[in-house]
Amino acid sequence: MLDRLHNRGLRIGGILLLTLLSVSSTGYLRPPITQLGLIKIAIALVFMTVIWEMNRLLIGFFLKRYPHRSQVIKRLVWTAPVCFITTCVILVLVSGISSFLLTGRVSFQTRSSDSLLSSATTITLVILGVYEAFRISILLSQSEKEKEQLKIANLQSQLEALKQQVNPHFLFNSLNSLGALIEENPKQAGQFLEELSSVYRYLLRSNEQDLISLTTELDFIRSYFHLLKTRHGDGLELRLRVDERYRSHQLPPLTLQLLVENAVKHNMILPDQPLLIEIATTDEGTVRVANNLQRKPSRIFSNGVGISNILSKYQMLNQPRPTVHEENGQFLVTLPLIKLDS
Structure with a gap:
């Protein structure tokens, strides 16, 4: 499962989804798109990449620490709050860096507490949801493959048993015929x-x-x-x-x-x-x-x-x-x- 976290298509798609969610309510995507709007979209793309990759690394860390299916709840209990806190910290840094790039001054007051918590919650749920859904689909696929392999192995075993069943039966009848013929x-x-x-x-x-x-x-x-x-x-x-x-x-x-x-x-x-x-x-x-x-x-x-x-x-x-x-x-x-x- 850990190597599946490196899935490039999943990462690119997830980052674009987060970027779209972050700028959809700002009006930057409405035509005509201004130069300032493009800059803010680019900044959002960069920082959503950072947020996604940091969360991906954390998810991988806890998957490695709690790899078994019986440890899913324990893993999520640790993963969710750590990812949430990490996302909050990055969003605060994003506010300061964005303010500096756009105005030349560092300011961490561009987001209210409610807005920050709401954004962090949404982002964390999206990232965790995507990777959990991906993980479950892989497990289901593996389970189906294992069932199919077991079914094939079982059928092959039964077929071999049927083959072996013919041998003693045929030999028994043939030897009976030979025994009778020797006397005659x-x-x-x-x-x-x-x-x-x-x-x-x-x-x-x-x-x-x-x-x-x-x-x-x-x-x-x-x-x-x-x-x-x-x-x-x-x-x-x-x-x-x-x-x-x-x-x-x-x-x-x-x-x-x-x-x-x-x-x-x-x-x-x-x-x-x-x-x-x-x-x-x-x-x-x-x-x-x-x-x-x-x-x-x-x-x-x-x-x-x-x-x-x-x-x-x-x-x-x-x-x-x-x-x-x-x-x-x-x-x-x-x-x-x-x-x-x-």
Whole structure:
């Protein structure tokens, strides 16, 4: 705050305001402006500069002595009377010096006591009011900035937590699949392990980013779906229909994986009743993930990582909210694609 007292624009504006107030009632500004009037205006400008600067130094002194917000009242109790007395002394000196410059004689009787006290009070209140208003505006601005920074930090923290939440969930499901496959087909288990390593390399890289291209995410989905297909065989199908225009558009990493995983988790997968998952772009610049509804008869426990995770990611990235609904026997999730400026 102390360095803000040196604000040049504030000082010049304040000095001109005081000068205008001091000469407004004298008639010196009314045309025609005489030479004597100009001299008195110049004298007023000089001495108002002195008064302003002296008060500014005093305000700075007490701000340094009582810098905390809890000390505002104590600071003002000291600042106001000291500035008032200083202003009175300067005004008395101004009377004498002005008298000498204009008449050649020193006289301190040009002001009555009431006029002196009234002028000193007005000047002190103007200067203190300007700097207190300026100080409060700075504090409010800093407070808003701190709130915004805290909000951003909190959102980033939550986003990181969501990213980390995906890792153990995905690993747990993948290892379950691998364990089952080892017993059924050891040879395919080896290939499954290679694909799992490839998938996890992507997972580690994508975890460092908030957004990733649709093309990159689809490449990952193909690898991830290969793992699922190895386990479920003909009971699971994937269909991709992606317009080339949208391949460079962005979306949060692992969003499509969560939706594919969600479909597999909550629906029956049978060779004679396959689960079809379709990922397609639309003319509106979105990507739609759909699967036919064939819910498992027993209720599957959900820890809320899937859909709610995706909604939270879009919200934290300040993007339009994805839509989730059921229609004609299908579960549909529509994700906005994000076009980055070139």
